[in-house]
Amino acid sequence: MAEKLRPAVVLYCAVCSLPAEYCEFGPDFEKCKPWLIKNAPELYPDLVKEEADRTAEQLGGLEILGGPAKIGGSTSELKVDEEVKTLPGGKVKKKEKPEVLVEKVVRNKRKCVTIVRGLDMFGIKLTDASKKFGKKFASGASVVKGPTEKEQIDVQGDFMYEIVDFITETWKNVPGSSVYFLEDGKKVSAV
Known part of the structure; x- marks a missing residue:
């Protein structure tokens, strides 16, 4: 007897309402990141690693980890600037001079x-x-x-x-x- 087909189960993002695997192509990917890290970590392992590295940097745990955090194969350096604004979701925005x-x-x-x-x-x-x-x-x-x-x-x-x-x-x-x-x-x- 043939196996009975079942409908596919799709996880939809609560922020942008796209399927979770398509969030990165949506208009609000920065807003979706916290939800994706919590609810779909297997789809975006880079986000989970990036969030862990960011948390380690904020806690000053870079020395404990044995050096600078690796993101995408290169070392990340945190530049301290007076004109930096942190947006929700951890995105950093530099203040632009009006011109x-x-x-x-x-x-x-x-x-x-x-x-x-x-x-x-x-x-x-x-x-x-x-x-x-x-x-x-x-x-x-x-x-x-x-x-x-x-x-x-x-x-x-x-x-x-x-x-x-x-x-x-x-x-x-x-x-x-x-x-x-x-x-x-x-x-x-x-x-």
Whole structure:
């Protein structure tokens, strides 16, 4: 007689509601980590080891363990910095200095896109700023996610120098000393 098939039992994450083995691809993996360590340690052994190493570091037990903790084959060093903020789940976030970066990207040899990053650090709504850029320069301007998953404003056209003057005139809380050009991967002061 053939074996009777049974439905698969799937463990769903209580935080993001995805199957536990897919949490790492979800939007809230950092929030899911404590739940996964507690409820599904066999799926993420690296997380369990990382948490154990972090606990040992916090307790000062590195000397007891016989040296620095190994994570992914390399030694981890804990840097002490005044501008470090610890988020829930143990993630460390460095405080960023508020600055506006303006960059020109050439595509198809003729068309340019001016990219503005960092306006949101000064409390400026990016959607409102993109509308003002679009009206001022009579061009398309939109808020998009950049390569670092932070939102930025893309303005169609080469307005690299004009946009700096417009930013400092329109928003008085953005000092000119905080505006930089990105040229060949280097930050150059716009003032």
